[in-house]
Amino acid sequence: MPVVVEKKAVIKANTEKNVKHKSQTRRKSATKREKQKIKIIPLGGLNEIGKNMTVIEYKNEIVIIDCGLKFPEEDMFGIDIVIPDISYLIKNRDKIKGIFLTHGHEDHIGALPYFLKQINVPVYGTKLTLGIVETKLKEHNLLSVVELKKIQPKDTIKLDTMSVEFIKTTHSIADACAIAVHTPLGIILHTGDFKVDYTPIDGDIMDLPRFAELGRKGVIMMLADSTNVERTGYTLSERSVGQNLYNLFGKAKGRILVATFASNIHRIQQIVEAAEKYGRRVAVSGRSMENIVQVGIELGYLKVEKNTIISIDDINKYPNDKVVVITTGSQGEPMSALARMASGEHKKVTIVPGDTIIISANPIPGNEKLVSKIINLLFKKGADVVYGPSEGIHVSGHACQEELKLMQILVKPKFFMPVHGEYRHLKQHAELAQTVGMPKDNIVIGDNGDVIEVTRDSIKKSGTVISGQVFVDGLGVGDVGxxxxxxxxxxxxxxxxxxxxxxxxxxxxxxxxxxxxxxxxxxxxxxxxxxxxxxxxxxxxxxxxxxxxxxxxxxxxxxxxxxxxxxxxxxxxxxxxxxxxxxxx
Amino acid sequence: MPVVVEKKAVIKANTEKNVKHKSQTRRKSATKREKQKIKIIPLGGLNEIGKNMTVIEYKNEIVIIDCGLKFPEEDMFGIDIVIPDISYLIKNRDKIKGIFLTHGHEDHIGALPYFLKQINVPVYGTKLTLGIVETKLKEHNLLSVVELKKIQPKDTIKLDTMSVEFIKTTHSIADACAIAVHTPLGIILHTGDFKVDYTPIDGDIMDLPRFAELGRKGVIMMLADSTNVERTGYTLSERSVGQNLYNLFGKAKGRILVATFASNIHRIQQIVEAAEKYGRRVAVSGRSMENIVQVGIELGYLKVEKNTIISIDDINKYPNDKVVVITTGSQGEPMSALARMASGEHKKVTIVPGDTIIISANPIPGNEKLVSKIINLLFKKGADVVYGPSEGIHVSGHACQEELKLMQILVKPKFFMPVHGEYRHLKQHAELAQTVGMPKDNIVIGDNGDVIEVTRDSIKKSGTVISGQVFVDGLGVGDVGxxxxxxxxxxxxxxxxxxxxxxxxxxxxxxxxxxxxxxxxxxxxxxxxxxxxxxxxxxxxxxxxxxxxxxxxxxxxxxxxxxxxxxxxxxxxxxxxxxxxxxxx
The missing domain is CATH 3.10.20.580 (Ubiquitin-like (UB roll))
Incomplete structure (x- = not known):
């Protein structure tokens, strides 16, 4: 099973000039491969939702996929965020070749500042992902000291013994990738978060052929997103939301306010397009929404007609039926822009009868009551509030059962480890894989800190390393236990x-x-x-x-x-x- | 609009011997009726889920419908339960003729002990409702001092100027009733919690003809359950759950454990019947489940074959495939029987691979994470866990939109006040009523403490009385503010x-x-x-x-x-x- 790296661009780690092209492939002798092994060590994302982080170690090289945070559970009083325990990586810092980011969501990049303050290694990601990371590093005064290495899907970064390939996927944030780590023993494929969207808003379809091609070459192990494994069928295309938003815009007589996830640039694009079709100007409220719209426009991910965007200060200069406000707060976060509007504490936006408020998101488990509280307040102010699954104004960013099966069938991995989920998700993902032919013994349900050893023909848990959750409370990292x-x-x-x-x-x-x-x-x-x-x-x-x-x-x-x-x-x-x-x- | 009380039994308050029959109706002169008014004062259940309590006051008489508790919100640290502020009733204690209970759920009876310690008045309810109340009063050492007055659906309790009629409904607890308060000005109808179940487990169908009859006579005002107003269509019959449980029982190879709401005797009946069909014995775990099964059997609401019920101590004396355990904990409550089983702390039940655990309930908003935690633990112990809406193992006890419309059309009230819901529910229920002909001006969206004055041809908020939430923390009632x-x-x-x-x-x-x-x-x-x-x-x-x-x-x-x-x-x-x-x- 010769491992051939043959992608658009092969970048040697840390040196831009080492960009090589398709012809410049490398081949290695097959000697002794049988006895070699790859270690896969999840440091987060198993038996939990969030703080995704996976270590792939081969000989003296470590590749880290993602570096996410988790939001605190209810009983973690006073905690701001939770990050992975990286003791193992501190001990093995010399081996680390870089952090390779699948996409720009907090549960994949949010622990970066804390990690990079302790271990400064290059960070690889697509343009939008790094755009978001930049904003974050700026806040932590780290931007000047960290090496951010922009890649494009299809790029491969060549390390000493491994190489890391980025493969275009679709997700609820633009510029998401899966990551294939090519090793002398075969390919380790990490899907990242994904859904199979045949009609993505940017027209840039998931690189399904490449998944099939890797499958043909020999994927020794796949790690795949389990978030939506409990849902039958397929996740709807992001595009399905656009038509429903457009219809709602057509019915609204006054201002329209749309709350959604700041990171979902494609959703924002569709809101902007619906606004433009009806000749409405668009203002933006909420810090993260302002950031993302700015980054999105600057980097070309958000296409906005001239004059569409107006300042939130100017919304009263336009007739109500010519204004759309895009806002944060779709999860009911108590300090968010929408929450402040609902409670009458927003400085720029006062909700009045005739306003239509569209909550283009589903509450994440645990947030139902917060969202409900805001809906009640908005109704009390006389607004129309549109929300809930029956409205077709939100779709998930994660693959449902049939898409997960497609991935299994295209990639045909030898071994499989479900990731990104609580135990119930991992368990059910393991069962799902068996329905499409994956032998039970070739599946590992792992836990954070497990050392999973993979050879060409075996997989086992060989031990554990220190892992766990580190609490961030104010300036303190780990001082609250x-x-x-x-x-x-x-x-x-x-x-x-x-x-x-x-x-x-x-x-x-x-x-x-x-x-x-x-x-x-x-x-x-x-x-x-x-x-x-x-x-x-x-x-x-x-x-x-x-x-x-x-x-x-x-x-x-x-x-x-x-x-x-x-x-x-x-x-x-x-x-x-x-x-x-x-x-x- | 002559008000004629002509029900199966007319009971004069406080004296059993005053039971009168259909012929013994009373008629009152119509003089001065036009100037008279009825006050309707919700003391709980509006703009909130829980602590339902409604005061109906006419001249010198007060009728109280329900006396419920609310479970604390997340930010009510350390609070055990929340009960209504009854200052208004303490001030007007001499007018109170009794508390009339629609059904035996905590959000309708849970504040009774606290109320009765302050104001000792007779409590009217159906057999099962009072059976549950008795258990509760016993715990508070109140049983001997409180007058419990058992009624049957169709009974009417005659007071001085009003009379109170109980009308059979269907809900997720047996023996639920709506309450019609007959006044010289017309009928005030309170639906209580209800769904329209044409095939209830006990065969005792909701008395829809009586609702229609009251409508014909003249209902001046209706107060109706808003819980499920956001759901389109109809709520499925409780009976639909039975077949799905039966099918799951057929597939289970080992023990079966079913978690559900203790109060849902009809669900328990169906679990028992499925067990009996497969020759399985039934054990019960969890204090409230034990109580309800005992009360249910004693009062004849739960029909169980001889030898079906075994002690939880004896489950190991039977083969695994001959055992069913019915347990509390369907909401993930941390101290519940199911939670203790999941964490390995239950003294009598140890979960083993091969066990099938059926969670026959949906998580109430706010409980999702608790339930999820238990599902994860049960899966980790190797059990099969069956849960979630796609399994058809739970139905709601509340009317969806089409059932709510049916109620409007049968009762044709002059005025309407949606009750039992957050503002979003009340608002949408008001809109729903308008779609079937209720004039907007005849609808009141009220708040706890509002005094709603109703005459034959008008409705208005005439003021407010003290209302609010009283926190119970340990033995302290109201000392935590x-x-x-x-x-x-x-x-x-x-x-x-x-x-x-x-x-x-x-x-x-x-x-x-x-x-x-x-x-x-x-x-x-x-x-x-x-x-x-x-x-x-x-x-x-x-x-x-x-x-x-x-x-x-x-x-x-x-x-x-x-x-x-x-x-x-x-x-x-x-x-x-x-x-x-x-x-x-």
Whole structure:
């Protein structure tokens, strides 16, 4: 199975001048290949939605596919984002040849700034992907120190032993790619996030023939997107949304506001086109939406007629039926532009009866209530609100069952590992693959940190490396762990009671206090008697300890906690955190 | 429009012997009716899902329909349940003739114990509804002091000026009723929660003819369930679930575990019947499921063959393919039986490969992630998990658009107020009613606390009464309010820093401390330097105050808070709660 790299462009890592063309292929001796192995180490994206990151290691080379973040779960109180634990890569930093990005969504690029502050390696991606990465690196003051290497689909980056090929796919963001890592043992294919859209908005169809070609050459292992594996049939084309938006625009008598994902440039393109057909100007609200529209126009991904785009400051200069506002907030995010409009706190846009608000997105699981809250507020302001799956104003960016089968059949990989999904998705993707001929034993359901060893004819989990989630909270990266989170959860449930007393060290006599101060427990005014009783209990504990000659503060504190906890639970059936503080003089 | 009460049974309030029959109707003079008005005051269930409660007041009589609870929103940290504010009813307690229950769901009966502790009035409901209420009152030691008055559909309870009629409906709990309040001005009809099920499991079809008859007599106002107004078409019959369950049972090779809502006795009946057809025994797990099965069998709502039910302790005495377990936990509730099975913490049931777990319920919005977590865990244990809308193993208990139209057309009310829903539902229900002929001006979209005044030919909001949500947290009812919740939220985000110092009163000199103790903020070990710097800042504040001769502790504390807050935000971009405590000696 000779591995031949023969793509449009073969770029040698880190040196632009090493761009080679189709004829300049390289061949390697087949000696000893049988004993060699490739390690595939997912550091994120398995048994979870988000923080996608996959390590492919062969000999002394490491290729990293994606570097994403995850948004915190509900019980991760106060956490801003979650990123992968990259201890393994820090230990093996010298092997790393670069990070290769499939597309520009946060769950694929969002951990980059944190990664690059620790390990500065080149980052490869398509024009739009890097455009989005640039904005992000700028915010972290990293733009000048990081090497961004722009590639095009069909490009191949030649490393010492491997080479990395980008293959055009379609997804809910433009410029998405799958990645084929060519190794002496065969090809490792990572689909990235994809759907099979035969009529994409930019006309640039997924390179299905290349998938078939790689399949013919010999894909030793495929890693494929599992997000939509529970859905039967096919995902509709992005283009299907356009006609429905156009119809809604035709019915709207006043202003139109469309909320959607900022990253979906093709959706934005369709909104712009519908606006232009009806002679409406388009204003943009929300920081990420403003960023993407600017990047999209600059890089040529968003095609807008002259004069279409107006400033949000100028919307009142046009008649209502000549205005469209594209906004963030389709997930109900409380600080988003749409949320501020709904609550009347947006500085530039005041919702009035006659406005039509189109929510061109489905709520991501967990966001339903936030979105619902905004819909209620918008209705209350007299707007028409259009939302929900029956309106045909949103399609997914991920492949459904039939598309996933197509990918299996085109690529015919020897081994298969479903990625990007919770266990239920991975499990069902494994079962789906079996329905189109993949032997059960050739499928690995992995977990983050697993080391999957692949040879020409075998696959096994050979061990694990450190992996996990690192919490980012404000400026702190990793300084909030499970103990801090456990305390935050405890505090959130029943609040805290602080018990303070000043003691004379020698005698053990209280000379000030005990005082009890509570926060998040009860209304103090309504519970004065309770607090007085609590204080008496603390005094009793001090007296008992004095009587027993206990001068060990740890024992005393523990006694205060126990006694108070029992008392408060009996009286209130609540368990606030109890924090005894004893000062000695 | 003469109001004639002619139902199966007319029961005079509070006296069983006053049961009268069809012939014993009463007629009232029509004098002065034109000037009279009825007040309708929703105290819960509008602009929210849950805590349904409606007051109907005419002259010196108040009828209360339902007394429900609401489960807390995500940002109601530590709150167990939310109940209606009944201040208005406490003030008007002498007028109250009773609470009339439409059905036994928590959002219609859950606030009863809290209500009855404050206002002890008779409670009317059907047999199953009161059966469930009894269990609840027992837990609150109220059973002996509360008068429960069992009625049957078609019964009418005669009050002084009004009479209250129960009308059979169908819903996802057995024994559900609509309630018609007959007044001298006409009939007020409250649908309760309902769906139109032509083939209910108990064969007891909704009394549609009576709705039509009331419509003919003259319904002055209808209040109708809005829950499913966003769904087109009809809700499927509960019976449709049975065949799909039966088919799944036929395929299962090992044990079958079915999770569903405890209150859905008809679902449980169908599970039992499928089990019996396959010769499987049925065990029950989860406290509420055990309660309902017991009540259901005792009262004759659940028909079970002899020997079908076995103890959960005995499931291992039967072959796996002869066992079905019905369990709570279909919403992913973390302490539920199914959750404990999934995490391996259930004492009686250990999930093994070959088990089939059927989740016969859809996640209520907000519960998706909890349910998903359990599905993942069950899959990991090797079980087959059957879930999701495509399986046909769950149907809603609420009427979709076509059923809501049917109700409008049968009842032909003069005025209409949509109830049971968020604003989006109420708004869309109002629009739906207009499509079948209800004039826009005859519709009121109300809010909790609104006083809706209805006369024979007019409807208006005439004012408001106190209404709102009362938080129940442990034993505390109403002692947790917005300040406590705000503190809990603050604590949950960034934790707390307690700053303590003991001061000599005279000199203002620190004689012990300052000490800083944090919880939920940072790992102390990793942030020692930060804490030392924070301590220095506090010392500086003391010195400055001493220098400026400030001995006002409020000012000093406020200064400490400000300085520390700025410092910590700069260093960490976090804003923990800061609690300065100064002790004087």
């Amino acid at each position: 499970n103990i801090v989170l456990r305390d935050r959860k405890h505090l959130s449930q029943d609040g805290i009671l602080t018990v303070v007393a000043t003691i004379e060290k020698e005698s053990g006599t209280i000379i000030a206090g005990p005082d009890i101060i509570s926060r998040g427990f009860v209304y103090v005014r309504e519970s004065e008697a309770l607090m007085e009783d609590a204080k008496d209990i603390v005094k009793d504990v001090f007296q008992e300890c004095e009587a027993k000659n206990i001068s060990d503060w740890a024992t005393l504190k523990s006694e205060i906690r126990e006694k108070l906890r029992a008392f408060l639970y009996e009286k209130t059936k609540r368990k606030p955190m109890i924090l005894p503080i004893i000062m000695e003089i | 917005n300040i406590v919740l705000r503190d809990r939220k603050h604590l949950s985000q960034d934790g707390i820093l307690t700053v303590v110092a003991t001061i000599e009163k005279e000199s203002g000199t620190i004689i012990a401390g300052p000490d800083i103790i944090s919880r939920g903020f940072v790992y102390v070990r990793e942030s020692e330097a930060l804490m030392e710097d924070a301590k220095d800042i506090v010392k500086d504040v003391f010195q400055e105050c001493e220098a400026k001769n400030i001995s006002d502790w409020a000012t000093l504390k406020s200064e400490i808070r400000e300085k520390l807050r700025a410092f910590l935000y700069e260093k960490t971009k976090r804003k923990p709660m800061i609690l300065p405590i100064i002790m004087e000696i």
